[in-house]
Amino acid sequence: MTVDLYILAAGSALTGLVFYFFAGAEWSLWHLFTIPLYTFVFIVFLSLSIIKRFKSSSKPSESLTKIIPQEKNGITIVFGSVKGNCRTFAQSTYDKLSNELNCQVILQDLNDITDPEEFLQIQAKNQRKLLIFISTYEDGTPPPSATWFVRHLQEAATDFRVSKNELEKLTYAIFGCGNSFYDDNFNKVATELDRCLSELGAKQFIPTELADENSGKSIYGGLEGHYSKWSSQLKSAFQSPKTEKCDCSNENSINCCQSSTNNDHSIEKKQNGEQSRIESDDDDEGGGCKDGDDDIMDLEDMGDYMETHSPNKTAKGPPKEMITPIIRKSLEKQGYKLIGSHSGVKLCRWTKSMLRGRGGCYKHTFYGIESHRCMETTPSLACANKCVFCWRHHTNPVGTSWQWKTDDAQTVCQGAIENHYKMINTFKGVPGVLPQRLAEGMQIRHCALSLVGEPIMYPHINELIGLLHSKKISSFLVTNAQFPDEIKSLEPVTQLYVSVDAATKESLKKIDRPLFRDFWERFLNSLRAxxxxxxxxxxxxxxxxxxxxEEIEQYAKLVELGDPDFIEVKGVTYCGDSGASNLTMANVPWHEEVVTFVKLLCDRLPQYGVACEHEHSNCLLLAHNKFHVGGKWHTWIDYERFHELVARHKATSGGETFTSLDYMAMTPDWGVVGSNERGFDPNDIRWYRKATAKKNISGC
Structure with missing residues (x-):
């Protein structure tokens, strides 16, 4: 009888005890003996059950090497991934090899390997080939899922008690994913694994690939190009000289699969910053294998892409496109409409909301924009930061300078407008969409240059802003405070934002994860600019x-540097687990906590006051007291007046200047902090998602 059954029986006896006690039944000698006995048994077995379950929950899960028998001369594919690239490449390789070869192929996450020592010994004992897909994370560290595996190899390689022939029967190949923007840490983990395995006697059977995510610098045009080249080498390695399929389970498998073993573990540094293994003459021979993963291109399908990103072309050749196939697929899946080679546009959820009359975004409350007439776009999908709270999940490129093929400003502007109108047009006939709002939505009046990436990196940003203003479209540009010189040279925009994500050097590095080494100096200089x-x-x-x-005092000091007109304070929005960030719902502050923070900050800034609130966005606005005129806040914008002023500024080649006070407008009462509406426009109808709340049945 199991412990749980004992507990059930004892529980029944205890129930009987309670029944006899409360029912007033007559007690016999038998009852006096058996019921205490069952109660004792209940307590004992309950304790045993608790101990058993505690031990069971604390016991690590068994490695797949114990669950799946490891056949000799098979292939094991493991991966350690943050953003999913290594996982995708590993899955694609698994699909190809499973279909092409007549041997056991196993795919495994490094996170599932609880005993790396035993795992590697089993691979070596069975003379298996180990394919490792590994990325390099922050500061040259491995992905969290691979930390234990990498640490074990590092310790084993330096432990004098471990034989240097420990893994002599193991052959391996490594595909590393990194970004050359990180200089010394570029593919550090893949390089370290290669060194450790070599020192333990393992042998390569194809050269280690240090793939570069930086499409502008990589001679293969990004990760996909590297993978296509590496998978071609892999296919050649698993073919006999007669190009027959390899049967890794037969006795001749060593002569077949290990014929390409490379014992030279030196890494060649190329002048263009690329790192690669010394390769044999036939490294580029062979084709890819078809699989069902749309994220990966086989060589047969590379077409014009491989023509453009030929391995024979170096980084000194023509500039490459910023948007690689993987980036394109990922962004399009998120709803982006991509423009040219580096720009994109996307329909904001608040645009959709206001089309239905359900309310606008916080910029509608704070500054008077019409959310349904606002276009959200960016001329640069690349960014110099990898912020932990980025709601784009780091599917965009990164970079510290512009090095890609450049589209002209007219192409970017026209492409953004056309794609935006196409997306607006899809709302024709949608239940709940107001016809008047839909018609107005086909006339853009505002542009948020803040979609993703760093718009100010775009070389023709001033020309793009000029084109928007010529069409009477206001400009709201957001920069990540890493390009002070570009801020200085920027032409007037309707409103210029700087993201101040932290108030100390340590916390800024922790939150923004910047690429620049002098990120703090750049940050401070951007605020001064x-x-x-x-x-x-x-x-x-x-x-x-x-x-x-908790950095209120430090934030107050930063305000003195830039003396901004306004300070927006917003609670972070949790956008789900991206794998590239460890944020959870626990990191999202309650609105009351944001309100408290704003009040404490305002107490330290006597020249500012709390002006507006948008409760739905968990956001408040502090405004400089110069915008408090006649007892009223003037945080809204007179857009017609702005366009008049900026036109005169351009006509006089910058001779006629203007200030923020020249185009301010009064904030409506419903937008002011303390109003009953708490920032919700009374002309719209609030819509509730929860079934228990009151709903507006006029729209969907």
């Missing part, structure tokens, strides 16, 4: 609980 801009300037603070919510 903001002070000299004549138009409206905004500090944008994103509060992340556990990261930056």
């Amino acid at each position: 903001l002070k000299d801009k004549g138009q409206r300037t905004v500090y944008r603070l994103t509060l992340v609980k556990g990261y930056n919510t």
Whole structure:
């Protein structure tokens, strides 16, 4: 009888005890003996059950090497991934090899290997081939899922008690994913694994590939090009000289699969910054294998892409496109409409909301934009930061300077407008969409240059802004405070934002994960540059609980550097687990916590006051007291007046200047902090998602 059955029986006896006690039944000698006995048994076995379950829950899960028998001369594919690239490549390789070869192929996450020592010994004992897909994470560290595996190999390689022939029967190949923007840490983990395996006696059977995510610098045009080249080498390695299929399970498998073994573990540094293994003459021979993964291209399907990104072309050749096939697929899946080679546009959820009359975004409340007439776009999908709270899940490129093929400003502007109108047009006939709002939506009046990436990196950003203004489209540009010189040279925009994500050097590095080594100096200089801009300037603070919510004093000091017109304080929005960030719902502050933070910050900034609130967005606005005129806040924008002023500024080649006070407008009462509406426009109808709440049945 199991412990649980004993507990059930004892529980029944205890129930009987309670029944006899409360029912007033007559007690016999038998009852006096058996019921206490069952009660004792119940307590004993309950304790045993608790101990058993505790031990069971604390016991690590068994490695797949114990669950799946490891056949000799088979292939084991393992991966350690953060953003999913290594996982995707590993899955694609598994699909190919499973279909092409007549041997056992196993795919395994490094996170599932609880005993790396035993795992590697089993691979070596069975003379298996180990394919490792590994990325390099922050500061040259392995992905969290691969930390234990990498640490074990590092310790084993330096432990004098471990034989240097420990893994002599193991052959391996490594595909590393990294980004050359990180200089010394580029593919550090893949290089370290290669060194450790070599020192333990293992042998390569194809050269280690140090793939570069930086499409502008990589001679293969990004990760996909590297993978296509490497998978071609892999296919050649698993073919006999007669190009017959390899049967890794037969006795001649060593002569077949290990014929390409490379014992030279030196890494060649190329002048263009690329790192690669010394390769044999036939490294580029052979084709890819078809599989069902649309994220990966086989050589047969590379077509024009491989023509453009030929391995024979170096980084000194023509500039490459920023948007690689993997990036394109990922962004299009998220709803982006991509423009040219580096730009994109996407329909904001608040645009959709206002088309239905359900309310606008916080910029509608704070500054008077019409959310259904706002286009959200970017001329640069690349960014110099990898912020932990980025709601784009790091599917965009990164970079510290512009090095890609460049589209002209007219192409970007026209492409953004056309694609935006196409997306608006899809709402024709959608239940709940207001006809008047839909018609107005086909006339763009605002542009948020903040979709993703760093818009100010785009070489023709001033020309793009000029084109928008010529069409009477206002400009709201957001920069990540890493390009101070570009801020200084920026032409007037309707409103210029700087993301102030942290108030200390340590927390900024932790939150923004910047690529620049001098990120803090750039950050401070960007704030100083903001002070000299004549138009409206905004500090944008994103509060992340556990990261930056305790830095009120330091934030107050940063305000003095840039002297912004406004300070937006917003609680971080949790966008799900991306794998590239460890944020959870626990990092999202409650609205009351944001309100408290704003009040404490305002107490330290006597020249500012709390002006507006948008409860739905968990956001508040501090405004400089110069916008408090006649007892009323004037945070809204007179857009017609702005276009008049900027046109005169352009006509006089910058001779006629203007300031933020020249185009301010009064904030409506419903947008002011303390109003009953709490930032919700009374002209719209609030819509509730919860079934228990009151719903507006006029729309969907």
